[in-house]
Amino acid sequence: MKLLSPTELEGALRDIGARRYHRLHRFHTLLHGGKCTKGQVQAWALNRYYYQAMIPIKDASLIARCEDPAIRREWRSRLVDHDGERDGDGGIARWLKLTDGLGLDRDLVTSLRAILPGTRFAVDAYVRFVREKTLLEAIASSLTEMFSPAIISERMAGMLANYSFVTRDTLAYFDKRPPQAARDADFALNYVKHNARTAEQQQAVLGALEFKCSVLWAMLDALYHAYVDPKQVPPGAFVPNDQ
Amino acid sequence: MKLLSPTELEGALRDIGARRYHRLHRFHTLLHGGKCTKGQVQAWALNRYYYQAMIPIKDASLIARCEDPAIRREWRSRLVDHDGERDGDGGIARWLKLTDGLGLDRDLVTSLRAILPGTRFAVDAYVRFVREKTLLEAIASSLTEMFSPAIISERMAGMLANYSFVTRDTLAYFDKRPPQAARDADFALNYVKHNARTAEQQQAVLGALEFKCSVLWAMLDALYHAYVDPKQVPPGAFVPNDQ
Numbered sequence: 303m304k305l306l307s308p309t310e311l312e313g314a315l316r317d318i319g320a321r322r323y324h325r326l327h328r329f330h331t332l333l334h335g336g337k338c339t340k341g342q343v344q345a346w347a348l349n350r351y352y353y354q355a356m357i358p359i360k361d362a363s364l365i366a367r368c369e370d371p372a373i374r375r376e377w378r379s380r381l382v383d384h385d386g387e388r389d390g391d392g393g394i395a396r397w398l399k400l401t402d403g404l405g406l407d408r409d410l411v412t413s414l415r416a417i418l419p420g421t422r423f424a425v426d427a428y429v430r431f432v433r434e435k436t437l438l439e440a441i442a443s444s445l446t447e448m449f450s451p452a453i454i455s456e457r458m459a460g461m462l463a464n465y466s467f468v469t470r471d472t473l474a475y476f477d478k479r480p481p482q483a484a485r486d487a488d489f490a491l492n493y494v495k496h497n498a499r500t501a502e503q504q505q506a507v508l509g510a511l512e513f514k515c516s517v518l519w520a521m522l523d524a525l526y527h528a529y530v531d532p533k534q535v536p537p538g539a540f541v542p543n544d545q
Numbered sequence: 546m547k548l549l550s551p552t553e554l555e556g557a558l559r560d561i562g563a564r565r566y567h568r569l570h571r572f573h574t575l576l577h578g579g580k581c582t583k584g585q586v587q588a589w590a591l592n593r594y595y596y597q598a599m600i601p602i603k604d605a606s607l608i609a610r611c612e613d614p615a616i617r618r619e620w621r622s623r624l625v626d627h628d629g630e631r632d633g634d635g636g637i638a639r640w641l642k643l644t645d646g647l648g649l650d651r652d653l654v655t656s657l658r659a660i661l662p663g664t665r666f667a668v669d670a671y672v673r674f675v676r677e678k679t680l681l682e683a684i685a686s687s688l689t690e691m692f693s694p695a696i697i698s699e700r701m702a703g704m705l706a707n708y709s710f711v712t713r714d715t716l717a718y719f720d721k722r723p724p725q726a727a728r729d730a731d732f733a734l735n736y737v738k739h740n741a742r743t744a745e746q747q748q749a750v751l752g753a754l755e756f757k758c759s760v761l762w763a764m765l766d767a768l769y770h771a772y773v774d775p776k777q778v779p780p781g782a783f784v785p786n787d788q
Contacts, residue, residue: 358617362609366602366676371628371637374601378624385614385621394614433609 306504308495314504315491315511319449322515325456329522329530334457336464338530341542343465344404345529347397348540349421349521351411354397356425358384363433364440376489383482396475403472416540420524428517435510438503442494442510446518447487451480549747551738557751558734562692565758568699572765575773577700579707584785586708587647588772590640591783592664592764594654597640599668601627606676607683619732626725639718646715659783663767671760678753681746685737685753689761690730694723 306314324330332338333346361380368374386392401411410416432440454476461468470477498504528535535541549557567573575581576589604623611617629635644654653659675683697719704711713720741747771778778784 355612358614359609359611362605362611362617365624366605366609368602368605369598371601371635372632374605374624375628375630378621378628381608381617381621381624385618387618389615392614 303501303505305501311495311498311504311507312491314508315445315448315494318508318511318515319446322512322519323446323449323453324515324518324522325449325453327519327522327526329526330453330457332530334460334464336460338465339542339544340404340465340467341544342525342529343461343468344401344406344542345540346525347401347404348406348411349417349525351397351401352414352417352421353425353428353521354384354394355412355414356429357393360429360432363429364437367433367437367440373493379482380486383478393475393478396478399474400472403469404467410540415538418524418528418539419536420528421521424517424520424524428514431510431513436506438494438497439506439510441490442498442507443514444490445487445494445511446514447483448491450483450487454480454483546744546748548744554738554741554747554750555734557747558688558691558737558754561751561754561758562689565755565762566689566692566696567758567761567765568692568696570762570765570769572769572773573696573700577703577707579703581708581773582785582787583647583708583710584787585768585772586704586711587644587649587785588783589768590644590647591649591654592660592768594640594644595657595660595664596668596764597627597637598655598657599672600636603672603675606672607680610676610680610683616736622725623729626721636718636721639721642717643715646712647710653783658781661767661771661782662779663771664764667760667763667767671757674753674756679749681737681740682749682753684733685741685750686757687733688730688737688754689757690726691734693726693730697723697726 329346333343338346358381361377361384365374365377365381368377382392384393386395389395398408398411402408414422428443431443435443458473458476461473462470494507498507528539529542572589576586581589601624604620604627608617608620608624611620625635627636629638632638641651641654645651657665671686674686678686701716701719704716705713737750741750771782772785
């Protein structure tokens with residue numbers, strides 16, 4: 303392990319994104335390319351809801367570990383983004399517009415009872431990681447945001463072009479995210495470039511991003527195996543009408 | 546144990562405040578009555594800084610346990626109150642105006658190295674309580690806010706009247722707190738009145754408030770024994786110039 307310059311560290315992080323970010327997962331290729339059935343799109347949105355719902359809990363867990371008010375204040379904006387200022391506002395509420403638009407029952411979605419075990423395990427592992435690893439690793443695990451603006455524009459274009467049951471309005475969540483994600487990623491990237499000062503810390507940062515990529519990847523693996531091939535839905539999980 | 550009506554529960558909570566809140570502690574009698582030396586006032590402000598500094602960490606820990614975005618959103622305002630919107634803003638920064646005004650070195654205060662062990666143990670016990678007990682108990686432990694507007698007005702009047710080294714400007718922290726505390730206490734009281742539905746839950750709520758009163762009380766005990774009587778400062782802790 304050699305000590306990297308901040309620029310080299312950023313390069314290594316971007317390289318992880320290029321190789322491991324879930325944009326490369328075949329489920330996303332299907333989803334964005336219009337090759338999913340409506341049931342598969344529903345399954346994706348319903349499972350991903352659990353991730354969305356846990357994000358503020360993850361972010362508050364991170365704030366609860368910060369001794370520096372400046373970092374807490376910066377990170378607080380993520381709570382605002384996801385929980386909003388009032389009922390019906392914020393990222394979680396906008397995700398529910400998507401599940402509504404896809405014809406999913408809101409109580410089914412928010413009850414979480416139809417999500418795949420693989421979704422639950424992956425998301426819970428992420429929250430646990432942020433609670434238990436170093437603050438540096440917790441912050442670094444958010445760096446998949448560096449890569450999300452690209453996947454979001456790809457997703458919106460692909461889904462609007464390919465699915466008659468998807469409208470601009472139901473995709474409101476994605477309209478809002480790119481500037482928020484870019485701001486958050488800038489802060490976190492800057493933080494890790496300044497605070498990973500030893501080779502060991504830099505490896506921990508790279509490991510945290512790999513871990514987070516594996517969380518997102520595992521969520522799509524679970525969807526693929528349940529709903530695409532070999533289409534064996536685990537007992538108790540959501541079964542689309544068209545499956 | 547019998548099941549209380551919400552009004553009876555509120556009455557039992559107010560009764561705990563009347564008997565156990567640190568307004569009754571003899572250190573506060575001295576502090577507010579102008580009977581403290583400047584060194585004792587400094588010791589109080591320096592030790593209490595640790596409590597102030599941990600409050601947003603305590604509150605983020607609570608938010609991190611909430612599955613309901615509405616509660617998270619409500620509780621988020623506490624982070625805003627304490628951390629502010631920018632550097633120099635918020636309750637912690639206003640507490641540092643007080644320690645500045647009392648002539649304490651800011652680095653000494655923020656380093657936390659001169660606080661009493663009793664302060665640290667009591668504050669840490671509070672944070673741990675909020676992280677580990679039920680959400681209902683965590684919320685109930687904030688209910689000392691029900692009693693704080695009274696002590697704050699008493700403190701401001703007493704300190705301004707009695708200490709030449711205290712100005713309205715250095716007490717800016719206390720100017721802001723009463724409306725924030727009243728709003729927060731209303732929310733938390735309403736929450737426990739609606740959510741403590743069994744006799745066991747009500748006893749847990751009452752126990753949480755007793756616990757929190759004991760945290761605040763223990764902090765003043767530590768100050769009293771170190772700086773008032775028998776004035777034996779634990780090794781390593783702050784020693785005033787006048788002691």
